[in-house]
Amino acid sequence: MTAQVLTIAGLILSVLSIVVGYLYFRAQRVRRSLIYEVVSDSPLITTSEDLGGQLEVRFNGTAVDNAHLIILRLANSGNAPITEPDYSSPIRVTPSGGEGC
Numbered sequence: 001m002t003a004q005v006l007t008i009a010g011l012i013l014s015v016l017s018i019v020v021g022y023l024y025f026r027a028q029r030v031r032r033s034l035i036y037e038v039v040s041d042s043p044l045i046t047t048s049e050d051l052g053g054q055l056e057v058r059f060n061g062t063a064v065d066n067a068h069l070i071i072l073r074l075a076n077s078g079n080a081p082i083t084e085p086d087y088s089s090p091i092r093v094t095p096s097g098g099e100g101c
Contacts, residue, residue, distance in 0.1 A: 027079075029079075030079070031078035031079050032080050032081075032086060033077045033078040034074055034075070034076065034082070036072050036073065036074050036093075037072065037073045037075070038071075039071040039073050040069070040071040041071075042068060042069045043066070043067070044057075045057060074091070
């Protein structure tokens, strides 16, 4: 009976050691990740009709009817610092929805 208990305890400790080792490995991985938060989304002008058609807003030669000023907050959600070589080119934000996007 004692040999069976020791065998089962050894098996449980072995499995537990493997799980703890794997979790430790996962925690030590270097992760760099950016997240964003929309701080503000304010309409600049909703339509040119609001001003009696006297104002027209254009972007790259195309009339814009519903312009917004959007302020984003970027944050590092990884466990390693994001250094300058990681973003040597400008960070681009591309809208994924809405009219004209």
